[in-house]
Amino acid sequence: VDSYDVTVEEDLGEIQLIKIEKRKYWYQDDWYLKYITVKTPVGDYLEFPCYRWITDEKEVVLRDGRAKLPRDDKIQILKQHRRKELESRQKMYRWKEWHPGFPLSIDAHCHSELPRDIQFDNEKGIDFILNYTKAMENLYVNRFMHMFQSSWSDFADFERIFVRISNTISEYVMQHWREDFMFGYQFLNGCNPVLIRRCTEIPKKLPVTMDMVECSLERNLTLEEEVKQGNIFIVDYELLDGVDANKTDPCTIQYLAAPICLLYKNLEKKIVPIAIQLGQKPGPDNPIFLPSDATYDWLLAKIWVRSSDFHIHQTVTHLLRTHLVSEVFSIAMFRQLPAVHPLFKLLVPHMRFTIAINTKAREQLICECGLFDKANATGGGGHVQMVQKAMKDLTYSSLCFPEEIKAKGMDSKEDIPYYYYRDDGIKVWEAIKSFAEDVIHIYYESDEVVCEDVELQAFVKDIYVYGMRGVKASGFPKMIRTRETLAEYLTVIMFTTSAQHAAVNFGQYDWCSWIPNAPPTMRCPPPTEKGTVTIEQIVESLPDRGRSCWHLGAVWALSQFQDKELFLGVYPDEHFVERPVKEAMAKFRKNLDEIVNTITERNKNKKLPYYYLSPDRIPNSVAV
Numbered sequence: 001v002d003s004y005d006v007t008v009e010e011d012l013g014e015i016q017l018i019k020i021e022k023r024k025y026w027y028q029d030d031w032y033l034k035y036i037t038v039k040t041p042v043g044d045y046l047e048f049p050c051y052r053w054i055t056d057e058k059e060v061v062l063r064d065g066r067a068k069l070p071r072d073d074k075i076q077i078l079k080q081h082r083r084k085e086l087e088s089r090q091k092m093y094r095w096k097e098w099h100p101g102f103p104l105s106i107d108a109h110c111h112s113e114l115p116r117d118i119q120f121d122n123e124k125g126i127d128f129i130l131n132y133t134k135a136m137e138n139l140y141v142n143r144f145m146h147m148f149q150s151s152w153s154d155f156a157d158f159e160r161i162f163v164r165i166s167n168t169i170s171e172y173v174m175q176h177w178r179e180d181f182m183f184g185y186q187f188l189n190g191c192n193p194v195l196i197r198r199c200t201e202i203p204k205k206l207p208v209t210m211d212m213v214e215c216s217l218e219r220n221l222t223l224e225e226e227v228k229q230g231n232i233f234i235v236d237y238e239l240l241d242g243v244d245a246n247k248t249d250p251c252t253i254q255y256l257a258a259p260i261c262l263l264y265k266n267l268e269k270k271i272v273p274i275a276i277q278l279g280q281k282p283g284p285d286n287p288i289f290l291p292s293d294a295t296y297d298w299l300l301a302k303i304w305v306r307s308s309d310f311h312i313h314q315t316v317t318h319l320l321r322t323h324l325v326s327e328v329f330s331i332a333m334f335r336q337l338p339a340v341h342p343l344f345k346l347l348v349p350h351m352r353f354t355i356a357i358n359t360k361a362r363e364q365l366i367c368e369c370g371l372f373d374k375a376n377a378t379g380g381g382g383h384v385q386m387v388q389k390a391m392k393d394l395t396y397s398s399l400c401f402p403e404e405i406k407a408k409g410m411d412s413k414e415d416i417p418y419y420y421y422r423d424d425g426i427k428v429w430e431a432i433k434s435f436a437e438d439v440i441h442i443y444y445e446s447d448e449v450v451c452e453d454v455e456l457q458a459f460v461k462d463i464y465v466y467g468m469r470g471v472k473a474s475g476f477p478k479m480i481r482t483r484e485t486l487a488e489y490l491t492v493i494m495f496t497t498s499a500q501h502a503a504v505n506f507g508q509y510d511w512c513s514w515i516p517n518a519p520p521t522m523r524c525p526p527p528t529e530k531g532t533v534t535i536e537q538i539v540e541s542l543p544d545r546g547r548s549c550w551h552l553g554a555v556w557a558l559s560q561f562q563d564k565e566l567f568l569g570v571y572p573d574e575h576f577v578e579r580p581v582k583e584a585m586a587k588f589r590k591n592l593d594e595i596v597n598t599i600t601e602r603n604k605n606k607k608l609p610y611y612y613l614s615p616d617r618i619p620n621s622v623a624v
């Protein structure tokens with residue numbers, strides 16, 4: 001890092017813009033410029049933030065750091081600068097359809113085609129193939145990585161690739177994964193805590209009777225009465241019905257199921273499973289498995305649910321609802337908000353490396369014959385079908401955290417006390433919303449000013465038209481008319497790119513490294529009758545040695561923070577220069593620190609601490 005002083009003798013008058021030119025030498029000499037500070041003859045200081053790469057024979061024209069809405073620019077030269085910046089960005093950041101029905105993504109085939117400003121500093125650091133292989137070496141499992149089709153001998157055999165990191169959740173999972181309590185707990189606080197909902201009526205496709213579940217109910221009530229009292233919950237994997245299983249390896253037939261799982265809140269207010277049906281259509285070859293069944297029947301039914309949960313988690317909860325959605329926000333921001341706009345300054349830290357990581361994933365991970373195909377039953381095209389089906393449920397209200405929790409009937413703390421994902425998520429949502437409101441009130445003195453902001457409206461329209469493909473049912477606004485709506489909209493963006501991604505990403509090693517608890521594929525079809533399952537059959541169904549190792553490498557690599565990770569509310573790049581905004585940031589950080597303290601206090605002495613939504617563990621953006 002170098003600093004340069006340049007002294008100018010003559011009086012330049014009032015400075016509107018600064019132009020930086022770079023001469024090209026015979027070798028590549030891209031230059032990253034952080035900012036320029038100008039000291040005027042009267043002793044005032046003007047900040048000109050840049051935080052961009054200057055490449056080749058390019059010139060960059062900078063405005064001073066004070067945030068301005070389009071209406072604030074009265075001088076022609078400033079209006080023109082604003083327009084030109086957006087014109088040039090719109091040529092660089094183009095929309096493209098990766099698969100029919102997907103949210104649109106960036107028009108680039110590989111990382112090196114991206115605009116320099118949004119590339120990773122070190123492309124090697126995000127090379128998935130390199131990272132997964134490195135992870136397998138670090139985990140000492142690389143000796144098994146080519147052993148496809150080779151089954152483990154029993155559950156204990158999985159320990160040969162299980163790395164003990166003392167006192168971690170993963171070890172606790174390994175010891176307790178067969179228990180009904182542990183199975184139920186993961187729906188609340190595992191790495192996919194978004195599916196469970198209160199059951200208001202037993203669906204016809206799950207013909208559970210009182211006789212079947214009577215021995216699991218603890219309140220001397222009928223099943224209908226338990227439903228009425230709000231003690232029954234359901235998780236339905238209907239989305240997986242009809243999805244094609246991975247056929248990329250002709251030597252291994254792989255299978256998927258679309259189970260329905262009924263859960264019960266017992267007298268200790270813990271959530272436990274009471275019935276599992278492994279297919280969507282009831283019938284004699286699709287029995288309802290129960291805790292009272294033979295041990296291995298019940299265990300295999302739970303393993304199938306955990307495997308189905310893994311698929312929905314990876315492709316819908318994680319890929320679609322955090323990565324792809326965040327990329328939409330990112331592209332729209334670069335296309336429609338100039339660097340001088342207060343909302344660009346607010347959002348840009350939350351878009352760091354998102355387009356780059358997604359481009360790299362399309363290049364190596366989720367492409368045809370990519371790494372995802374190696375170990376996952378939804379590889380080879382199943383994951384594409386899943387995203388296409390899941391788009392109908394990708395609504396604006398489902399991204400509003402408190403609203404979504406309420407819609408699932410999961411909002412009562414008294415009723416469901418151990419739902420830490422909900423408790424911490426609402427705290428973080430409120431802190432982000434309060435920060436967004438503070439910033440909005442600095443720049444928008446009325447709702448009228450919001451309506452008049454043509455750049456904001458173009459940003460919102462881009463997200464609706466290209467991200468949500470203009471689907472009215474998505475509930476995404478086409479226009480924003482009030483400061484209140486704007487605060488919620490910005491909260492959705494900042495929460496999704498930071499907290500929501502952290503909640504569903506960084507627990508993957510904890511919850512998925514013990515393979516029987518989250519099998520990425522199953523090698524035998526779901527059982528069609530009771531009383532026949534053996535331990536040998538379960539081990540034969542679970543992933544082979546090679547796929548287990550690739551899976552382990554993946555969940556390890558995905559659970560690591562970036563080298564120079566920036567956590568929520570940490571904004572080292574000073575895009576804002578005004579004091580009121582800096583005060584709003586300080587207040588935001590103080591609120592986040594209080595949340596960290598509350599979570600740390602709650603987690604003390606817990607065997608299963610929940611920390612994925614602790615702000616000191618939430619990166620600002622989707623970058624892994």
